[in-house]
Amino acid sequence: MADDARYRARRFVGRVVGLGWFLFLGGCATSGGPDPLAAMNRRFYAFNSATDRLIMSPVAHVYKAAAPKPLRASLTNFFHNVAYPNVIVNDFLQGRLGQGMDDIGRFVLNSTVGVFGLFDVATPLGLKAHVEDAGLTLGRWGVGRGPYLVLPFVGPDTLRNTPSLVMGVFTNVLYYVGAPALTVPLTVFDVINARANASASLRYVRENAVDKYVFTRDAYLQHRDYLQDDGHLPLKAVEQLMLPPGPPPAPSHPVPLAPVAPRPRVAVTIPGRPVVPIRPPVPAG
Amino acid sequence: MAGQVTMRRWAGAMAAAWLLGLTAPAYAAQTGPAVAVVRQFQDTLIAVMKVGKSLGFEGRYGRLMPVVRRSHNVAYIAELTLGPYWGRLTVAQRQAFVHAFTELTVATYAAQFRRYSGQAFHRIASEKVAQGDVLVETDIATRGRKDATIDYLLAPTGGHWQIVNIVANGVSDLALKRAQYTAIIHRKGFPALLAALRGKVVQLSHGTVKG
Numbered sequence: 167m168a169d170d171a172r173y174r175a176r177r178f179v180g181r182v183v184g185l186g187w188f189l190f191l192g193g194c195a196t197s198g199g200p201d202p203l204a205a206m207n208r209r210f211y212a213f214n215s216a217t218d219r220l221i222m223s224p225v226a227h228v229y230k231a232a233a234p235k236p237l238r239a240s241l242t243n244f245f246h247n248v249a250y251p252n253v254i255v256n257d258f259l260q261g262r263l264g265q266g267m268d269d270i271g272r273f274v275l276n277s278t279v280g281v282f283g284l285f286d287v288a289t290p291l292g293l294k295a296h297v298e299d300a301g302l303t304l305g306r307w308g309v310g311r312g313p314y315l316v317l318p319f320v321g322p323d324t325l326r327n328t329p330s331l332v333m334g335v336f337t338n339v340l341y342y343v344g345a346p347a348l349t350v351p352l353t354v355f356d357v358i359n360a361r362a363n364a365s366a367s368l369r370y371v372r373e374n375a376v377d378k379y380v381f382t383r384d385a386y387l388q389h390r391d392y393l394q395d396d397g398h399l400p401l402k403a404v405e406q407l408m409l410p411p412g413p414p415p416a417p418s419h420p421v422p423l424a425p426v427a428p429r430p431r432v433a434v435t436i437p438g439r440p441v442v443p444i445r446p447p448v449p450a451g
Numbered sequence: 452m453a454g455q456v457t458m459r460r461w462a463g464a465m466a467a468a469w470l471l472g473l474t475a476p477a478y479a480a481q482t483g484p485a486v487a488v489v490r491q492f493q494d495t496l497i498a499v500m501k502v503g504k505s506l507g508f509e510g511r512y513g514r515l516m517p518v519v520r521r522s523h524n525v526a527y528i529a530e531l532t533l534g535p536y537w538g539r540l541t542v543a544q545r546q547a548f549v550h551a552f553t554e555l556t557v558a559t560y561a562a563q564f565r566r567y568s569g570q571a572f573h574r575i576a577s578e579k580v581a582q583g584d585v586l587v588e589t590d591i592a593t594r595g596r597k598d599a600t601i602d603y604l605l606a607p608t609g610g611h612w613q614i615v616n617i618v619a620n621g622v623s624d625l626a627l628k629r630a631q632y633t634a635i636i637h638r639k640g641f642p643a644l645l646a647a648l649r650g651k652v653v654q655l656s657h658g659t660v661k662g
Contacts (some may be wrong), residue, residue: 373559373562373563374559374627376647377631377634380634383630384622384630384631385622389620389621392622397600397621399588399602399618399621400618400621401580403623403626404604404616404625405581407616408531408584408604408606408615408616
């Protein structure tokens with residue numbers, strides 16, 4: 167009897183917490199810009215950058231120098247494979263039965279023929295890897311993405327995607343191995359390997375960004391939207407960029423700009439290039 | 452009766468094939484010149500990468516500058532990246548910005564496409580989109596393994612097609628630049644943005660961006 171009451175109480179609390187969380191997500195999804203927590207996010211971004219510069223980057227550098235490329239590729243395959251049940255679970259949660267069955271086949275094939283996932287034998291056979299997680303599943307269920315977050319030691323995220331952090335742990339094969347002497351070092355290697363693999367992307371950010379925080383945030387959010395849309399080009403958003411902009415927001419500091427003037431369409435000379443209309447009207451037909 | 456149905460289906464299929472035959476070349480003619488601009492630009496990138504090491508940064512920059520100016524509508528992209536702030540700049544400020552933006556665009560290509568390790572561009576498809584622009588879809592792969600999807604948006608300018616936006620794996624370069632540039636102007640003002648662009652060019656040319 168007492169057990170039954172405890173069970174009911176736990177279920178009630180679970181439901182209240184779950185409902186509260188969904189309402190919070192819904193509220194955040196409609197609260198204006200994508201980065202209402204920018205001040206906190208920028209602090210965590212600076213913290214993560216410093217941690218990376220002082221610890222992770224040197225460790226990844228040593229790891230890359232010590233481990234030959236084929237070994238790193240196999241370890242990447244292995245870590246990707248042990249985490250792949252997360253994709254499968256989310257396939258089914260999204261109602262993608264065919265993709266789910268394909269992903270089960272991929273996981274089984276790579277875990278057996280591919281020697282515990284060290285070799286990706288499934289992709290050449292047409293069983294391509296998919297990207298699915300709890301955040302994308304919630305998005306498919308209609309939950310708004312909520313505010314952008316930068317989490318310490320984790321990096322860019324959104325509120326909607328935070329359950330992925332927990333779900334990713336419980337759907338990882340290593341969680342069920344039950345031998346910490348094996349799984350703890352493997353998890354450390356997973357983190358170092360992931361950081362080493364991210365070197366090219368981080369270099370891309372450093373080469374392209376004039377404001378690394380804004381660059382990372384917008385690239386992350388755009389890419390998540392792209393994944394949410396199953397890798398289809400966000401054509402409407404791209405076309406939207408070509409339209410005349412609205413008025414600028416009020417500056418946070420006095421900005422030394424010229425007074426507002428009528429916007430000419432022909433005004434710019436590129437050095438070494440004749441003056442040409444920036445963009446003449448599109449010819450008919 | 453069955454023969455009549457078969458004949459009707461056959462005639463329908465022939466009509467559809469004829470229509471497709473008519474429309475396909477017309478469609479190709481509409482987007483073909485835009486596709487050619489992308490192909491030529493990508494061919495130049497691969498060619499520069501193949502001799503990238505011997506050319507050095509300055510050499511790659513010099514080779515890419517005229518090609519980027521020809522294939523990209525840099526002035527128009529520069530205007531779009533500033534969004535609502537463009538209309539508030541003086542002519543001199545606009546010229547300075549377009550100059551710095553052009554240099555940064557070319558310097559970024561020169562820094563990123565610095566060495567060849569089997570990269571190739573594939574899968575060129577194209578379609579007409581809003582405002583008469585053309586979208587050219589491509590992939591970049593290294594030794595047959597796909598690295599990224601790279602889509603180019605081209606607009607007609609002065610009688611020929613030029614790139615006005617590049618979208619890599621769903622991430623719009625123009626949107627990223629606009630987000631950063633307008634954020635810098637909003638927080639620190641236009642001179643700070645100009646200084647940031649110029650500083651970036653120096654950084655890239657000195658190879659001080661490390662991976």
